[in-house]
Structures are given as structure tokens and as C-alpha cells.
Amino acid sequence: MTAETTRKFNIDTVANAETTPGQSLPWAELGLKENEYQRVEEILGRRPTGAELAMYSVMWSEHCSYKSSKVHLRQFGEKVTDAMKEHLLVGIGENAGVVDIGDGWAVTFKVESHNHPSFVEPYQGAATGVGGIVRDIISMGARPVAVMDPLRFGAIDHPDTARLVHGIVAGIGGYGNSLGLPNIGGEVVFDSVYQGNPLVNALAVGVLRHEDIRLANASGAGNKVVLFGARTGGDGIGGASVLASESFDSSKPSKRPAVQVGDPFAEKVLIECCLELFKASVVEGIQDLGAAGISCATSELASNGDGGMHVELTNVLLRDPSLTPGEILMSESQERMMAVVTPENMAAFEAIMDKWAVEYSWLGEVTDTGRLIIEWDGEKIVDVDPRTVAHEGPVYERPYSRPVWLDGVQADAFTGSAAAGRPADLREAVLELMASPNMCAKDWVTDQYDRYVQGNTALAMPDDAGVVRVDEETGLGVAISTDANGRYSYLDPYEGARLALAEAYRNVATSGAVPLAVTDCLNFGSPEDPEVMWQFAETVRGLADACQELGVPVTGGNVSLYNQTGGVAIHPTPVVGVLGVFDDVARRTPSGWREDGQAIYLLGTTADELDGSEWANLRGHLGGQPPALDLAAEKTLAAILVNCSRDGMIDAAHDLSEGGLAAGLSEMALRFGVGARIGLDEVCERDGIDAFTALFSESQARAVVSVPRSEEVRFNDMCTARNFPTMRIGVVDTENGALDVQGHFTLPLGVLREAHQATLPRHFA
Amino acid sequence: MPRIVVDVMPKPEILDPQGKAIAGALPRIGLTGFAGVRQGKRFELTVDGEVTDELLEQARHAAATLLSNPVIEDVTRVEVLEEDDQ
Amino acid sequence: MPRIVVDVMPKPEILDPQGKAIAGALPRIGLTGFAGVRQGKRFELTVDGEVTDELLEQARHAAATLLSNPVIEDVTRVEVLEEDDQ
């Protein structure tokens, strides 16, 4: 049978659905629950057509409808004060939030997950993860300017880990590098809980002028709807090929790809061509095609606009001519966009497409009927209220309960049994920490990423935050950091989420930027497990509360559920990204000292807080309570760090988090290969701790800075005025070539660097 | 020395960006006769001595595990290369 | 649809880093029978209709100019693919 006849025969039309109410449809195979299917029938007043069923089933999936998480995510909106909204141009709900950074400039940023596809096919899964988040950014009207990649893998020595690390890192680099987007940061964490469920989160940032903001809506009856970019193939509809039955013919459905292959070149061209469209003001509304493809784009554009759209589906350009209408609606082929264009602008639109050799097809037009009508060769196959598809999916109040095991875990403090975990030799302990999978240098990964392209990168790995310039005239720019600590969240999900936010906020301030806004990617196990659901609920509550206390709103994000193998879920892993702004990126503070004789100060106090720490992790222990969080102290610390950068009071700053002071001092010394002499006695005395605790505790609201001699008085006065505990703990030494912790050990930087650098190459090179 | 050749092609249903880019370039250099292009890989495994059945079996195993990614590629040939076939 | 196949291999005197990496990996999965590996490319050009001499000529031209770089590669085959040869 030729493609042409397949395309014509036996299409399930609306008329057909009306006359054959008894026809059975594969709703269960498509993932709908019985009550959900009944709801679809109620909405339509008849059974759905095959094409309608395809749309409802993908749009009402967990991934697209947030049906398990919605009731909780509302807090991000509810806990936002007017003051927090001050810089928000576009909030949650759009493809990505948009933040005002001054001078008429705005920034949009968002983090998303591509976890499961990356486990199946690491290179393509990670690559298309970058592709997807970048299209979200373009669809806001922005030029993408940077990406970041928070990653989680299983144990470093597990036999499957090298496959995932190689593929995922190469995929992120392969796609991002080809798009010309500098990679300015991310995370690499190894923990056996992620063995069968690696986390691949990708963050993208874009820049735009206020007046260039584009929204995903289709208004103006009579305006044309156009699909452009790559052709539509059978990508991402593997499980849904049951829909072949919609055509009721006996020929076997043709094979559908198990994974999607990304085409970064097509996306790069798509970016340039969209920017030309924006510049020429040729599009009224625009939407990227991601999950749920055309189903999502048409129903969202229509319901966010005048409410109606009329589309002829046979106009879609296909890569695989055997696709049925339902499959075309569900296809997740990459590198596609949909736009709304006035009739007057059609020629201008086509000229830009032709210049970039991008394929496009006019699908139909915007109407004011309140209905989304899709036809197949003139026959109506979809007739729905688009809101019911896009926004009125099921919402579940899933039961949740605090895990019974949590009390036992929280009671099992590492500090209590510290004798066993306390090293005899601090020098060896620091070396072991800095060589450990989570604390070792990540250069083997980050050297595979372009950090230079676009010429605006002011800070990147290994500094605390990535910093890019936005405006070449003034130096206006942004800083971003992403953080999460799954172990803290496992011990206490409410506090864990707050700690993740605090760390990202602190990192941004450490670089010298004023924190402005938040994005998050919430990676969890199955929402159908009440204990996981409780972790999720606590996480959202914690993050929303902490955002309110710090005065930074969540502007968008993503939820990834079902990250579990068998009955075992990953640690709750809320990846939090904080965006900050600089008046002039020339003021950014690097994370290493360079000038001989500068004074080294420790900001903040240290308590005996080793539960959940990297050190405890190295000793195979996970129990107790995560470190205590004082958000007022975090705010003060951030204000100090930002002021210091503005007024030139410090030359280097590094926040203290995983690995504590030991990691902080080591990284600062290694940054430019410059040593230091450190004394811990006064800190130990003031805080009532020993040297081991001073070095390895992960107490929050701390940072180390280096202060030029001429600035010490001013620096101390400022900290005193803000009543923030500060202590001089040493001095930069360009001669000794070592990290010298007096009275305890001297660690030559060569030895330290070798230990720090060797780990990833040893496992993966 | 005798060689075993292994051909690996992207699965037909999988997007092949490389083939697509070439297909786009051909008309620009005046070659308009082709409806599509797909780009795959060709491996030549050199054998020191004679090609035994066991070695062919090894080559098939290599083709299925190391030389192709079964999620996106098909092994389309594992064969001893005839001398004149170079 | 008929296909013309074009095989391109790295020149023997040019180091082939990919082939080398594969040769190094084979013994690690227990395949010790091969003396060397080279990785090249295989292109399949689809023809809409019949393969004429003129089309074969076009394919040869494409192989020599676009599909290979004579500084580092040799075109080792330009041929109509037999049906059963897939």
C-alpha cells in the first residue's frame, strides 16, 4: 500500500466518532486512567476520535500536565510578594520567566530535565535535552547566551557509569558547542542512588530587550499559523504506535524510532532565523515544539490567545510519510517551532525562511470560535475546546506521608560516632577529600565544553558562578549558579530545598552579583509512593518559603518524577538555579587569590555539622540532620560580598559548602596556583570546635575572601557594621607554593593539584 | 592481509542529520539526481592470517556491541572483503 | 528505491584515531583476533527512478569532490547497491 492511500483511508473523523460511540479505543495503552478517559468523553459529549485521544493522552500526561505536582507548585505563586515581583516581566506559566535587569534589558532562564532519555541513549538524550531548553528560551523572543548542566551519575566505579558519563558529557558538548553557546557551569555528582536514574538537567539563559518579549499565544482571527524547522518524523511516539489502529487497516505500523536524534546544526539555523523574525517583527506569537509536539503547540497557542484555531494537518511536512494523524499530533521531533503571522507579513516570513534554507508549511489560521479544529484532507478529525486540552487536565491530590524510616535516619548522627570518622592525619584527609569523586576537579568534563564563544564570558568553571556580559557598552551582565544536595534533602527535604537555594544564592553573591530570581528542576521518584510524594511536598514548601524569605521569586522550572528503579527512588534532588545581576561584570570576583600578602578572612561561624557532609559520605555514612540554615545570615553575607565587589574591597571570594573550609581553601589556592599560610586556632577557640571540624564541617552562611592590605580597615568596618562574624585566618603567600595550615600540615600545591585532577581521567580517559 | 568489512547505517526511521546536510549540499554543486542521502560508517578489521569462522563470529560480535549502537543504528553487513573488491 | 553506495576510507598512510581507539578497545571485550581497524564512511544515495549512467557519473563526481577529501581519504567504491545486498 502506498503512503498516499494510507493517508486517505479510514481516518477516524469527528463524524465517524459521533456515529460509532461503541468503538473501543486504546486509551489505557496511551497512559490514560479510566476516570481520565471518561472525563474526555464528558468534555466532548461523545467518544474522542483517534486524533483527539492522542492529544488528550499526551497533554494530560504527568510530564505535560503536572497533574501530581500542580497542587504543590501553586505555592511558588502564592508566596510571592509584590516586592519580589518588582523585576518580573513574565512569571511562571510561560515557556520561561523573564526578569528585568535594567537599562531596558531582560533575561530569561530555565532549567529542565532529560533524565530518562539520557539513560537509554546518553549522547542523544543529553543533546536533545540541551536542544529543548534552548528552544524554550528562543520562544520568549530572546537570544540564548549560555547553558549550564547539573548532572548526577551512579557510583564512579560502577560498570555502567563510564558509558553514561562519556555519552552524556559528549552529548551536552556536542549540541551546546555546535549552537555557539558557552557552557558556564553545572554540577557533576556521583552517588549510587542515581545508578539506574542519572539526572541530566540542562539550563539555558537568554537575553532580550523588554519590547522584544514574545508570548505563546495566537490572537487576531485570520492570522496564519505556520510550522517551521525540521520535518516531522515518528520521534518520541514509540509507545503510542498503538494509534496505528486508528486507521483500522491491517497493514503493520511502520517502525517508530526508539530515541530522538538531535540536529544541532538545524537548531543553530533555527535560532538565527527566529532572531531575524523577531527583529523584523514578523511574528505575533511563537511556541517551541517539545513534549507533545503539535498537540501542545496548537492547544496552548489557541487557548492563550483568542481561543480558536483551524489547522489542516496534511500540510505538515513529514520525514516519514506513513505517520497517521494521531502520530503527527504526538510526534516529538526536535528542532521545530510554530508561529502566528499576520497575512501581511507572510511574504516577509517566507523570505527569512528562504534565506536560512529553513522548511516551513502554513497549517491554518487563528479563529475566534473558541474551538481548535484540525482537519485531515478536509475532514474534521479534532474539534475541541483547546483549554480543556492545555489547561484543564486532571489534578491529583496524591496522598503523602512522612516516611517511617526518617526518624531512625535522623537519629543516626555522624557527629555522634565521630571517633570512627575522625582522621588521624589531617593532611591525608584533605588529599582524600579533594580527590574524591564529588570534590575532584571537573576539568575532564568541562574541557569538552566551549566556554569562550560569544566573547562575553566573564567567569566560568571552576568559579562559583558563571558570569556573562549582556551589554558591551555598559558591562551590564548576569551571574548564574545551580546547586542541589540530594543527601541533605534525603535527611530533611524541607531543609534540603532551602539549603539548595541558599547555596545557589550564596554562589551568585560570592561572584559579586545581586541575586534576583530562581528557576528549579525537581527530580524525584514516583509520586504514587506516598513517601516520595511527601518528600516532594516538603521540598516545594521549603523552596517557596525560602524564596519568600530571601525575596527572590521562582520564575519557572520543571518537575521530573518517576526517577526510580524498582521500588528504590533517587534522593530527592531539587536543582535550584539562581540568577543575579551586575551593573558591570568587570567587578566580578574570581574564586582564587593571586596577590602576595593579601589577608585571608573567614566570614561566618562554624559549628560541628558533619551530618550529610562529603566527609561523612566518604566514610559511607548518611544520617542525622543537615546543617542549620539561617537565611537572615545568608542575606547579610550576600550583601557584604556584593558590596565588597562593588567597592573593590576584595580580590577573591569563595563560598563554603560541600567539603567545607578544607575544600574552599584548596580550591582557592589551586585556582591560580598560589599558596597561603592559614591559622585555625582562633576560629577553633571562638567557635568551640577542633581543627578537623573547622576544616570539614559544612556549616552554612560562610565564605572565604582575600582582602588587599589597603582595604582591611574598610572591610572590617563593614562587617562590624553589619554585625557579621569575621576572622582573619591567614595570608596569601606567592612564595611557599603550598597550602600551609599552621600547626597541622603543609600541602604542596603540586601534590594537591595532582590528587584533585587525577580522579576523572583515571576513571574515564 | 585479509580484511573483514562491517557496514553500519543509521536506522531508516531515525533522523540522519549528516545525510540531510549532504542532501542539501548536492544540488548546490549541480547534482540534482538524488532523492536522499544517508551517511553511515564502514569499518575494516584486518586479520593477521586466515579468516576463520571464529574470527567472522568475533567480527559479528564486535559489530553488534562496539561498532554499532543498536538503539539508532543497524549493522548492514559483516563480510570478508574480496581481494579485487579492495 | 535504488541506491548508489559510496565508500570512503582514510588513506592508509594517514593515522586514523577512531580506528586506533577501536583496535585498542577490541581486546578489552575479549576480541583478540584482529591486527588493526580502520574507520571510514559509507554513503547511500537514493535514486528516484532508474540508475542511469549519468547518475552514476554524478555519484562519482560527488564522491570525488564533496564526499571525500583526497588529502586524507580514498574513495574505495561507487556502485549500485544490489537489492539483496541491502
Add this chain to the structure above:
Amino acid sequence: MSIETPLIGGPQPLASDDGSSPLDGVTVGVVTFPGTLDDRDAARAVRLAGGSAVQLWHGDHDLQGVDAVIIPGGFSYGDYLRAGAISRFAPLMEQITAAASGGADALPVLGICNGFQVLTEAHLLPGSMIKNNSLHFLCRDQRLRVENAGTSWTSEYAEGEELVIPLKNQDGQFVADNRTLDELEGEGRVVFRYVDGNPNGSRRDIAGISNAAGNVVGLMPHPEHAVEAGFGPDSSARGAVDVRGGTDGLGIFTSVLKKLVG
């Protein structure tokens, strides 16, 4: 105002804005292919060196009267077939090839990374590039030595001078047969050599070469990423610098501008 960082700066005189700069009217074209990435950066480098950049589109047939051309880095056509393989057939490449041939006074052309690959594919420069030894994309701050300070693009350096310039690519291993290599060495056409370790396996540590006349130069590292303090590499071959303060690449761009006015 548009979201676009301006690629084409208005003419920006080197010396002052009294309009008397010798660089007035000197223009350097920067070619954009589909998939080119570093065109804005190359244009910025030209501006920082005091010249004016003009955007050239691969599909045009006109060099717009530019005095020199830069083919910047990126992944033209995705580099899917071979880096530079498809781009070299662009209409504009015919103009460039014609203008670049014909001796020392012919059009100066610089190919950076992907641009270098395009120049070898177009046979304006000998040899070719294959995958890095590591088979990985590699981004790092690379030390180079200027081996020939007599080309259109290196006259501002001293022979033997070292530079630190970012290197970032996947197919950066320069190969050619021994005869060609000997010829390049013998004629002083090895313009840049890697020092402190060969990052990718390039024959004879070659990082950049020129044609016989010295007007066409190609190199794998990216001088346009080491032209502006605050956004370059962390170090300079001239001694320690501030964080991301390295500007060792600027001389490439000032060299050609000086040549054009002198």
C-alpha cells in the same frame, strides 16, 4: 533597539574620533555560513584592533570591496561530513579564492578553526584536519609560538614570540604527507606551533600555516577570544595577568590592519 549584538560596527577609527585615523575606510569582511559561531567575536576583534568589520553572507557573490577577509570558527553545516567540506562550495568562496590568489598583494585571508578547515577544503592551504587524538572536543588555553612573523597576519609579533590563546575544537589534528610538511617547514610556512604539549596530535606540532605568499593564514586556536581584557584566557605568555585578562591574540588583527594602511 534590537536584541542583536551589533555585528557590524560603524567605522571606528583607531586613533581618535577626529576622523583623521589612517584606518578610515579600511574594512575587514567576516564571513557567516549557516552554523558559523564566532563571527560576532571575530568582528569584535577587528573593531578592538581599530578596524571596521563588514558582515559577508556565504550565499552572496560580492565581497563588498573589503580589504581583508576572516573566515571565523564554528560548525558550518554542522561539520557533519567533514569540517568545512560543504562550506567551501559557497558562492562567496569563489570570490575569496580568486581574490586571495596572486601574490603578496592579494587579499589577506585568515581562517580560524572552522575557517582554517574551510581553507584546506578549498585548497587555499595544504593539508587537512582529522579528529583530535583524544576523540573529544577540547577547550583549553593553549600556548603557541609564532614561527613566522612575516605574514599579513603576524607582522605585529616577533619571530619566536609565544602567545596564550584559547583552543576549542573536535577536529583539530593537522595532517599532511611528509613531502608537504617538509615543504611547509622549508618555506617558512609553519606560522604557529603548539608549545608545552601537543593538544591533539597535529603533525610536527603545527597550529597554523600560510600559503606561499603569506596573505592566506589558517590556524586552529582562536585569537579572537584573546583580545579583550576580562573575557580572554587567564594567562598571557607575557606574564601573569588578571583573571581572564589575556589579550595575546589582538596582534593578529592589528597586523593585518597595519599592513593594509602601510
